[in-house]
Amino acid sequence: MNRQQRPSLLVPPSALATAAASRRSFLRSAVLGGALLGSPALLAACGGDDSGGGGGGSTKTVKFGVNEAKDSGPAYQRMKGFADAYTKKSGVKVSANYVDHNTFQESINTYLQGSPDDVFAWFAGYRMQQFAEDGLLTDLSDLWPIDGMGDAFKEASTSSDGKQYLVPYDYYPWAVFYTKSLFDKNNWQPPTNYDDMVSLADEMKGKGIAPFAFGDKDGWPAMGTFDILNMRINGFDFHMSLLGGDEAWDSNEVKKVFETWRNLLPYHQEDPLGRTWQETATSLAKGEAGMMMFGTFIGDAIPDAIDDLDFFIYPQIDPSIPADSLDAPIDGFALASAGQNQDAGKEFLKFLGTAEAQDAANAAADAPMIAANENASQDSYSALQLKSAEVVGAAGHIAQFLDRDTDTDFASTVMIPSIQDFLKNPDDIDGLTKSIQEQKVSIFGS
Amino acid sequence: MTTTTPSTTTSRASSSTGPTRVRRRLGVVDRIVVVLMVVVPAALVLLLVWLPAFGSVALSFGTWNGIGGLDRIQWVGFQNYHDIATIYPPFWPAMRHNLVWLVFLFVFPTMLGIFLAVILDHEMKFSRFYQTAFYLPVVLSLALIGFIWQLFYSRDQGLINDVFHTQVDWYGDPKINLWAVLVATAWRHTGYVMLLYLAGLKSVDASLREAAAVDGANQWQTFFKVVFPVMRPINVIVLVIVVIESLRAFDLVWVINKGRNGLEIIAALVSQNVIGEATRYGFGSALAVIMMAISSVFIAIYLRIVFREEQR
Numbered sequence: 001m002n003r004q005q006r007p008s009l010l011v012p013p014s015a016l017a018t019a020a021a022s023r024r025s026f027l028r029s030a031v032l033g034g035a036l037l038g039s040p041a042l043l044a045a046c047g048g049d050d051s052g053g054g055g056g057g058s059t060k061t062v063k064f065g066v067n068e069a070k071d072s073g074p075a076y077q078r079m080k081g082f083a084d085a086y087t088k089k090s091g092v093k094v095s096a097n098y099v100d101h102n103t104f105q106e107s108i109n110t111y112l113q114g115s116p117d118d119v120f121a122w123f124a125g126y127r128m129q130q131f132a133e134d135g136l137l138t139d140l141s142d143l144w145p146i147d148g149m150g151d152a153f154k155e156a157s158t159s160s161d162g163k164q165y166l167v168p169y170d171y172y173p174w175a176v177f178y179t180k181s182l183f184d185k186n187n188w189q190p191p192t193n194y195d196d197m198v199s200l201a202d203e204m205k206g207k208g209i210a211p212f213a214f215g216d217k218d219g220w221p222a223m224g225t226f227d228i229l230n231m232r233i234n235g236f237d238f239h240m241s242l243l244g245g246d247e248a249w250d251s252n253e254v255k256k257v258f259e260t261w262r263n264l265l266p267y268h269q270e271d272p273l274g275r276t277w278q279e280t281a282t283s284l285a286k287g288e289a290g291m292m293m294f295g296t297f298i299g300d301a302i303p304d305a306i307d308d309l310d311f312f313i314y315p316q317i318d319p320s321i322p323a324d325s326l327d328a329p330i331d332g333f334a335l336a337s338a339g340q341n342q343d344a345g346k347e348f349l350k351f352l353g354t355a356e357a358q359d360a361a362n363a364a365a366d367a368p369m370i371a372a373n374e375n376a377s378q379d380s381y382s383a384l385q386l387k388s389a390e391v392v393g394a395a396g397h398i399a400q401f402l403d404r405d406t407d408t409d410f411a412s413t414v415m416i417p418s419i420q421d422f423l424k425n426p427d428d429i430d431g432l433t434k435s436i437q438e439q440k441v442s443i444f445g446s
Numbered sequence: 447m448t449t450t451t452p453s454t455t456t457s458r459a460s461s462s463t464g465p466t467r468v469r470r471r472l473g474v475v476d477r478i479v480v481v482l483m484v485v486v487p488a489a490l491v492l493l494l495v496w497l498p499a500f501g502s503v504a505l506s507f508g509t510w511n512g513i514g515g516l517d518r519i520q521w522v523g524f525q526n527y528h529d530i531a532t533i534y535p536p537f538w539p540a541m542r543h544n545l546v547w548l549v550f551l552f553v554f555p556t557m558l559g560i561f562l563a564v565i566l567d568h569e570m571k572f573s574r575f576y577q578t579a580f581y582l583p584v585v586l587s588l589a590l591i592g593f594i595w596q597l598f599y600s601r602d603q604g605l606i607n608d609v610f611h612t613q614v615d616w617y618g619d620p621k622i623n624l625w626a627v628l629v630a631t632a633w634r635h636t637g638y639v640m641l642l643y644l645a646g647l648k649s650v651d652a653s654l655r656e657a658a659a660v661d662g663a664n665q666w667q668t669f670f671k672v673v674f675p676v677m678r679p680i681n682v683i684v685l686v687i688v689v690i691e692s693l694r695a696f697d698l699v700w701v702i703n704k705g706r707n708g709l710e711i712i713a714a715l716v717s718q719n720v721i722g723e724a725t726r727y728g729f730g731s732a733l734a735v736i737m738m739a740i741s742s743v744f745i746a747i748y749l750r751i752v753f754r755e756e757q758r
Contacts, residue, residue, distance in 0.1 A: 106723055109512050134513045217618060217703055273707050274601045274618020283602060408723045409511075417536060420707045424620060438533040442525075443726070 062086075062344040064096040065111070065120030065336075067104035074367040075101075079121070081364025082169075086351050092344060112136040116336035118345035119352070124156040124166055124330040125400030126244065127408065131334075132159035138335040138342060139163045146353045148375035152398045156330050166332035167353040168372035169361070172296040173328035173388050174224045174401070175311040182209075182287050183310075190312035194232075197315050201267040204290040213289030214268040215275030216423060219416035222272070223402035225293050226419060227327050230257045232317040236325040236397040243406035245444035250437040255429050260317070262426040272423055277301065295329070296370075296388050309384060313391055324396035329404055330372060407443060414439045499738065506732035511725040519728075526732035537733075540710040543624055544740075547631075547711065548692035555632040556688055559639025564669065566640070567647045581641055583634040592701030595630040620708025627698055627709060635691065639684055646680035647673070682751060689744045693737070712737045 064083055068076040076098065083094035097117050104111075108122075112131060122128060131137050141163040144154060149168065157166035178190070186207070191197035201211035216222040230239045234253045241247050242254065269275070269289055277294070278301040284292045285305035292298065293314065299306040316323035333352050335345045351357050358371035368380045370388050378386060392398065403411040418436050422429075472480065506526055508519040530537050562580060566573050583591065598605045599616035607613060616626040650673050658668045674681075696713040699705045705714020716737060719730030 106721070108723065109725060113513065136513070219704065219706060271601055271613075271615035271618050273620070273703075274599075274615035274623075279600065279602050409719070409726045412724050413718050413726065416704075417706050421535070424707070435533065435535055439529075442529050442533060 060091070061093045061095050062119060062341055062348045063117035063339065064094050064348070065104075065117035066096055066098045067101050067121045068098060069100040070098040072100070074365040075369075077365035078361040078369055081361035082352060082357055084364065085357055085360035086348055089351065090347070092348070094348070112336055112338065114338075115340075116338050118339035118341045119333050119335055119348050122166065122332060122334045123400065123404050124168065124332055125404035126406050127404050128157075128166055128332075128334065129159040130407070132161070132163075132165045136337055137165045138337045138339075138345075140165055140167065140335060140346070140349060143167060143346070143350055143353065146373070148355050148373035149353070150374070150393070152392075152395055153330065153372060156398050156400065157332065166330075166334050167349045168330045168332040169352060169358060170369035170372055171328045171330040171392060171398070172370065173326055173392050174228070174293065174295045175313050175326065175388075175391070177284065177292045177294055177298055177309055177311045178290060179284065179287065179305065179308045180310050181308050182290060188290075190310075191315055193315045194317045198264075198267075201290075205267065209287070210269045210283070210289040211267040211291060212264075212269065213280045213284040213292040214272045215277050215280030216272045216420060217274055217276050219412075219420065220403055221277045221280070221294065222419050222423065223411075223415065224295070224327060225261065226257065227399060227402050227405075228293065228314045229260055229317070230254075231325045231397075231399065232314060232321060232323060233257050233260060235321045236399065239325075239399060240405065243402065245407065245410075245440065245446070248437055249440050250430075250433040254433055254436075258422060258426075258429045258432065261422075262429070265423070265426055273420055295327075296384060299384065306382070306384070311384070311387070322396065324394070325399060326391070326395055327401045328392050328395065328398045329401045330398065332372070410440060410443045414443065502731045502734050502738070505727055506735045507728070509726075509728040512727055513725075522728070526729050527736075529729070530732055530736070536706070536710040536715055539708075540705075540712050540715050543709070543711050544692060544695070546624065547628065547695050548689065550628050551631065551635055551688050551692050555635040556639050556684060558632075559636045560643050562636065562640045563643035563647055566644060577641075577644070581637040584637045584641070586634070588631075588634070588697035589701045591630055591634055592698045595626075595633075596702070599626055617702055618707070623702075623708045627702065631691075631695070631698060635688075638687070642680055642684055642687075643677070646677040650676050682748075682755075686748055689748075693741055693744070712740075 066076075066079045068079050070076060079096070079098070083096045086092065087094050095117075104121075111120075113136070122131075128137070137159075140157075144157070144164045146153075146167065153168050154164065157164045157168060159165050176190075183189070186203075188200060188203070191200050204211040214222075227239065230242065233256055234242075238247065238253060242249070247253070269280070269283065272280075280289075280292060281294070281298050281301040283289045284298075285302040285308075296311075299309060302309075313323065313326060333349055335342065335349060339345050353373065355371070355373040355375035355377075358369075358373050358376040362368040362371065362376070362380055368385065370381070370385050370392075374389070374393060378389060381389065399405055402415060406415070414436060418432060422432055425432075505519070507523060508521045509526070510516075510519040562576075566576055566580075570576075586594070596604075596617070601607060601613065601615045601618060604616070606616065614622070617623050654672055654676065655668055658672045663671065694713060695711055696705075696717070699709040699711055699714050700717065703709055705711055705718060712733065716730050716733045718724060719726040719733060724730075
């Protein structure tokens with residue numbers, strides 16, 4: 001699973017570095033004095049058609065907006081694989097517009113309101129629902145059910161109106177990673193319940209190994225721990241409605257999550273706020289830490305240790321809540337309602353969801369993705385990917401990760417600093433949750 | 447003046463068909479040129495500075511997520527300002543950090559820069575080499591500097607902790623990361639100030655020093671009583687640069703941790719709220735307006751100094 005684009009060293013996923021040029025950011029940076037941000041105009045219009053060939057409304061061309069820069073590695077190769085396979089199969093020309101991942105994400109609002117491509121790559125979750133509610137996406141419910149995709153995928157592609165707006169193509173689960181060599185050497189077994197996990201952590205601590213490798217300099221990695229604790233303690237439905245803005249953050253449920261986390265903090269590496277996720281992964285690979293709650297793209301930071309890695313799903317905490325939900329962000333394709341060629345776009349999307357298309361994408365790339373379609377071939381998968389597919393296939397519910405499951409403003413301007421505050425000062429849970437709630441009301445309006 | 451005189455003479459001599467050029471009053475073409483020279487920059491300033499500035503002030507009284515037209519803005523009065531001051535935890539730390547930044551930049555790197563300039567001004571061996579070495583960081587972008595210093599400061603893999611066998615969390619501990627960042631900024635700022643003063647020192651008339659020496663002044667007295675006051679224009683420029691640099695401090699903290707966890711500064715907060723995917727345009731504009739108000743105070747002071755200078 002290759003997610004190198006998401007966690008680049010300098011650019012966390014949801015809070016964004018560069019200023020993409022748009023009418024609004026132009027105004028903003030002008031106010032800031034120009035020189036302050038001094039950002040050159042990037043991606044003036046990502047609706048630009050880089051092949052130059054596509055004649056606007058022709059039924060023989062469909063425009064394809066891709067959130068990968070040209071020649072940027074396997075992720076790009078897979079996108080090109082999708083496009084080439086469709087052209088070969090249907091004779092329809094796919095005019096692809098390749099844009100750097102973060103740039104694409106940062107300019108998405110302008111892009112969708114300008115002249116977007118017909119089909120574009122995006123994510124499942126609240127970030128998709130917001131666009132659907134604002135009428136920026138076309139209803140795709142007539143493409144569902146998709147052969148080879150279960151209910152969890154359908155749920156993740158569904159907006160608040162009960163209709164589907166996404167065709168998933170890959171995902172990458174979050175789980176507890178460990179190195180087999182360290183576990184074998186000490187004769188440790190992956191824990192199956194919370195108490196086992198804590199006693200294993202005690203044993204690791206006794207040997208001078210930090211039980212959990214932990215870093216949150218980038219702001220988002222610790223969200224993974226919050227998500228899983230909330231899902232295990234309060235259940236999937238509460239987690240989703242909390243992130244959707246329908247629950248209070250100063251409730252006892254949320255406080256319990258932070259309390260549990262506080263009790264676990266002594267088992268986490270010290271000083272997480274100065275450590276990037278790559279450095280965190282390195283300490284796991286070096287055996288300085290025993291476990292790490294992270295996404296499967298962890299291997300990108302420690303390619304040499306990748307064969308030594310294995311993972312287990314975060315164990316059950318509350319016996320009344322099954323441990324069958326997890327974070328597994330799903331990437332998918334959507335149809336922009338401002339796209340010129342709705343019918344051709346839908347036809348293309350129908351193809352993109354098939355096992356055939358996802359196989360073609362994997363065949364075109366040096367490293368495969370975990371295809372969302374369970375009928376896709378798994379021949380090229382690594383051991384970690386095979387296990388990921390198995391685990392996600394068995395999951396009852398899939399969450400998309402905090403920054404994709406809630407309002408972006410809330411995730412980046414409230415939750416990142418709040419979680420970092422908690423890690424600095426884990427004892428003031430009442431003050432923390434009160435502050436989050438006040439800011440949540442200010443952003444969500446209720 | 448000396449350059450225009452000959453051309454006027456030649457045009458008078460060579461042509462009798464263009465009497466308008468000789469007159470004191472401006473000709474049509476000249477008038478158009480003058481009007482254009484006034485109108486075009488004025489329009490640009492209006493369009494690029496004042497319009498966005500007032501747009502920002504207007505936006506700061508509403509909430510808008512950037513989707514849909516301007517008619518979807520909800521006007522909320524002073525709510526954003528109220529929220530910033532009451533329930534937005536990073537705001538007051540940010541104000542404090544900007545102030546610390548200003549004082550620090552003024553005290554340490556500026557003084558050090560002057561000191562280095564004075565030393566390098568004495569024709570010493572390898573002075574070119576030292577000049578280059580001290581000035582080199584100025585050429586690097588702050589973003590790159592953040593990256594370079596990450597290699598020093600990293601807790602687990604950084605040079606400093608490795609050499610001294612310490613475990614200080616330079617960038618992560620909110621009690622010290624601001625100072626760590628300020629050292630990195632100073633590394634760059636010192637060279638900048640040094641170069642400005644070096645240029646200033648070179649332009650000081652040597653006879654002034656000789657006169658001071660003849661009057662029996664020692665090195666200290668010569669510098670503080672004669673040379674330093676003569677460099678007044680440079681002093682004003684450096685003062686302004688320090689203020690500007692500390693207000694627009696942004697790149698370094700943005701590269702390090704996006705201006706969070708001990709590194710909150712106003713410019714980074716504005717960016718967090720409006721740049722990229724985040725779309726709190728009203729809230730971010732309110733922060734920008736606060737920043738603009740603070741800048742205006744310094745701009746007003748600067749302009750007063752400049753105008754007073756001109757009146758003399």
